Amino acid sequence: MQQSSTPVTGYPVHNANGCAPPPHTTTSATTYPYVNSNPYPYYPEPPPPQYRRQTFFRRFFIALAFLLFIFGIILLIFWLVLRPHLPDFSVQSLSLSNFNASNQRVSATWSAQFRASNPNKKLSITYGDVISSIFHGDYYLAETRIGPFSQGTRDVRTLDASYSVVDSFVDGRVVDAMNGERSRDRVSFNVKVVADVAFQYGGWRGRRRLLRFWCDDVTLTGSSGKMTGGPKRCTVG
Secondary structure, X not given: OOOOXXXXXXXXXXXXXXXXXXXOOXXXXXXXXXXXXXXXXXXXXXXXXXXXXXXXXXXXXXXXXXXXXXHHHHHHHHHHHHOOOOOEEEEEEEEEEEEEEEOOEEEEEEEEXXXXXXXXXXXXXXXXXXXXXXXXXXXXXXXXXXXXXXXXXXXXXXXXXXXXXXXXXXXXXXXXXXXXXXXXXXXXXXEEEEEEEEEEEOOEEOOOEEEEEEEEEEEEEOOOOEEOOOOEEOEEO
């Protein structure tokens, strides 16, 4: 009996190699491809170029350097015109009285006279707080305060100061050293002056600064307690 090649309704049609044909896909007539609703797409703003920031800082530092240069030139001209000099201090006299040193206790009175000189031709000097101290070697013994004062150009001023200690405790080695020097008729002290000073030119006044004057090895006779060797110039620092 001969088989018919007509396909049966309800069964898939096979290819000649026995495989079923690919499924048939249909596209709806109402389906549309995706369309972007925003016709103007957003693009983020690019960061500012790095060279702009570098240029700003370069110009800033150049301007700052220029201003500092101009300021330095002004200060140099000011210094050349005024020629500021530090004041000169010297000890004119120093005396010791009522000295007693025993059992690590010291009583003594010192009287000093200073000479303060302003060597400037165009600058005056004002002194604020002035403190003077007495040392034996580097050991502090006593101090006193000198009142504020002013000096005009080329002015010379004499200052008096008094120091005293009464039954003050002092290191034993210092007591022995002072007694040993007095037995040889020579005893030396160091005098220090600390002054708060400011230079002034007309209505202009410079900033205040602290000056330290050291008057080392001021020698007194052990018997009379008077200063020997003439005035002693102080070094400033």
